[in-house]
Structures are given as C-alpha cells and as structure tokens.
Amino acid sequence: MYAITGATGNTGSAVALRLLAHGEKVRVIGRDAGRLGTFVQKGAEACVADVSDAAALTRAFAGAMAVYAMIPPNPASPDVSGYQERVSDTLVAAVAKAGVEYAVVLSSVGADKPDKTGPVVGLHKLEEKLSSIAGLNALYVRAGYFMQNTLAQIGVIQNFGILGGPLRADLPVAMIAARDIGEWAAEELLRLTFRDKQARELLGHRDLTYRELASIIGKAIGRPNLTYSQFPPQLVKPALLQAGMSPNMADLILEMSEALNSGYMAPLESRTPQNTTPTSFETFVAEEFAPRFTGKAATV
Numbered sequence: 562m563y564a565i566t567g568a569t570g571n572t573g574s575a576v577a578l579r580l581l582a583h584g585e586k587v588r589v590i591g592r593d594a595g596r597l598g599t600f601v602q603k604g605a606e607a608c609v610a611d612v613s614d615a616a617a618l619t620r621a622f623a624g625a626m627a628v629y630a631m632i633p634p635n636p637a638s639p640d641v642s643g644y645q646e647r648v649s650d651t652l653v654a655a656v657a658k659a660g661v662e663y664a665v666v667l668s669s670v671g672a673d674k675p676d677k678t679g680p681v682v683g684l685h686k687l688e689e690k691l692s693s694i695a696g697l698n699a700l701y702v703r704a705g706y707f708m709q710n711t712l713a714q715i716g717v718i719q720n721f722g723i724l725g726g727p728l729r730a731d732l733p734v735a736m737i738a739a740r741d742i743g744e745w746a747a748e749e750l751l752r753l754t755f756r757d758k759q760a761r762e763l764l765g766h767r768d769l770t771y772r773e774l775a776s777i778i779g780k781a782i783g784r785p786n787l788t789y790s791q792f793p794p795q796l797v798k799p800a801l802l803q804a805g806m807s808p809n810m811a812d813l814i815l816e817m818s819e820a821l822n823s824g825y826m827a828p829l830e831s832r833t834p835q836n837t838t839p840t841s842f843e844t845f846v847a848e849e850f851a852p853r854f855t856g857k858a859a860t861v
C-alpha cells in the first residue's frame with residue numbers, strides 16, 4: 562500500500578491517480594474526507610490527518626510499503642520556517658514510527674543550500690532530517706519552478722496589462738508542470754529501485770525566461786504584445802500580502818527570488834532526458850492558464 566500526503570494537491574493528486582490507474586492500493590491523506598472522495602471513488606482509502614499531528618500521521622503511514630511525502634505550503638503562516646520545522650519533525654517521526662522503508666519526498670532545486678533560499682531552506686532541513694533515519698530508502702525530488710506559480714500573473718495582467726514579478730526578465734528558469742512531478746514520482750514508487758538516500762533534480766520541459774513566458778502567454782490569450790517587467794521588492798511585497806501571504810512568507814519569497822536572480826539557487830545537474838519532463842509551458846497555458854484567465858476575465 563502507498564500512502565500519499567498532499568493527495569488533493571498539484572503533485573499528490575497526480576501521484577495518487579497514476580498509482581490507482583496501475584491498480585495499486587493507495588491511501589490518500591488530507592484534512593477533509595469530502596475532498597478525498599474522488600480518489601475513494603477510484604478505489605483509494607481516505608485517511609484524514611493533519612501533517613502537523615504526529616500520531617495521526619503515524620496512523621496514516623502505518624502499513625505503507627512506501628510514502629509520497631511533502632510539506633504542504635502554508636503561505637499565510639506568520640512563521641513559515643517554524644511551520645516547516647514542525648511538519649518535517651512530524652513527517653520524520655511518522656516515517657520512523659510506522660517503519661516506512663521507502664519515501665519519495667518532494668523537495669526543490671536549491672535544497673542543496675542550507676540558507677538564503679527562502680522557503681526552500683525548510684526542504685533542505687527536511688532532507689537532512691529524513692537522512693538521519695537508518696534503513697529508510699529516500700528519494701528527494703528536487704523539482705524546478707512550478708508552472709502553476711505563473712497563475713498569480715493573471716491578476717497582474719488584468720490590473721497592469723503586463724506580467725510582473727521579482728525575477729530578472731532574462732533569467733532562464735527550469736519550469737515544470739506539477740503533474741509531471743507527480744507522474745514521475747509515481748513511476749519511482751512503482752519501481753522502488755532507489756536505495757539509501759538520493760537526491761534527483763527534475764527540471765521540467767525546458768528553461769524559459771519570464772520574457773519568453775510573457776510572449777507564450779500573450780499569444781495564447783490574444784495579447785501578442787504582452788511583456789514582462791521586473792518589479793523592485795518594495796513593489797512586490799504589498800502585492801504578495803494582498804494575495805494572502807503573511808509578511809514572513811513574502812520576505813521568504815523575496816529572499817528566494819534574490820537567490821534565483823544571483824544564481825546562488827540553481828540546478829546542479831545539466832539538462833538530460835532523465836531530468837526533463839514532457840509537459841511544455843505552451844500545453845500548460847492552453848490547458849490551465851488560458852481557461853483560468855478567460856474565466857476570470859469574464860467576471861471582471
């Protein structure tokens with residue numbers, strides 16, 4: 562049986578669906594039984610557990626041959642690093658107490674660095690803590706920048722007529738569709754060939770700059786002249802707060818942006834067929850971005 566944290570989310574749902582499609586026994590974990598219902602209809606067992614509750618998570622992992630483990634985002638937390646510490650402690654305790662032998666763990670490009678990468682520091686610490694569990698086979702999936710992050714640009718386009726954000730316009734970013742991470746993780750869970758502790762980068766379909774993203778999005782939404790502007794931190798922070806982030810999370814995002822802009826936070830691996838995934842940004846825009854943009858535009 563496989564236990565999947567974050568099962569209703571971007572990556573976890575793809576893990577669960579791929580394993581269910583292979584006829585595997587799957588336990589989906591989330592905070593709300595109703596949201597897990599679609600997986601139950603496909604044969605999964607639902608388990609309601611908060612990832613900060615060690616006893617509940619240990620029960621959720623009990624009997625699992627392998628788990629898909631993640632720290633769910635909590636961008637409204639006043640202390641994001643403290644939240645990440647608590648959840649990584651809980652995950653580690655649950656993996657150890659339940660005697661889990663295999664874990665595919667969602668991490669990030671940049672998790673090799675111990676500091677100055679914003680929220681990714683919490684993933685570095687998660688990897689470190691899990692690595693202290695003797696006998697655990699753990700695969701840390703150091704994923705690139707989620708294409709889903711660009712959905713925040715819908716409001717920016719509607720308010721300012723451009724794309725804008727803290728990253729340099731000409732910075733090549735390894736852009737990945739979250740679904741590709743989940744499907745890749747599911748294949749690793751099916752094979753279970755990883756041993757001891759390993760980190761693997763997953764760099765998505767290709768590297769793209771925000772300038773290129775603006776051009777791709779512009780063509781798809783009928784605004785062919787759409788451009789991107791880098792905004793200074795003092796402009797970005799209020800926008801992040803308005804989007805519902807805590808001041809602490811906004812500061813961490815700005816720290817991560819600085820780390821990306823300077824090249825401190827960057828993939829360690831060169832691009833290869835093994836760390837490249839199938840979904841292009843054009844496909845993501847056609848399937849997710851443009852419909853949401855149009856849907857939102859219709860309500861404005």
Ligand SMILES: NC(=O)c1ccc[n+]([C@@H]2O[C@H](COP(=O)([O-])OP(=O)(O)OC[C@H]3O[C@@H](n4cnc5c(N)ncnc54)[C@H](OP(=O)(O)O)[C@@H]3O)[C@@H](O)[C@H]2O)c1
Nearest residue numbers: 567569570571572591592596611612632633668669706707
């Ligand atoms: N964004 C990026 O560019 C990027 C890049 C690399 C790595 N990452 C990492 O990717 C992870 C997020 O992955 P994702 O996008 O797949 O997640 P997600 O879709 O945002 O969320 C996953 C699920 O976690 C569940 N959840 C939230 N809080 C919970 C709690 N306290 N207890 C139990 N379940 C909880 C939610 O389901 P319910 O509401 O049903 O409980 C949610 O659907 C983060 O660790 C992030 O650092 C992100």
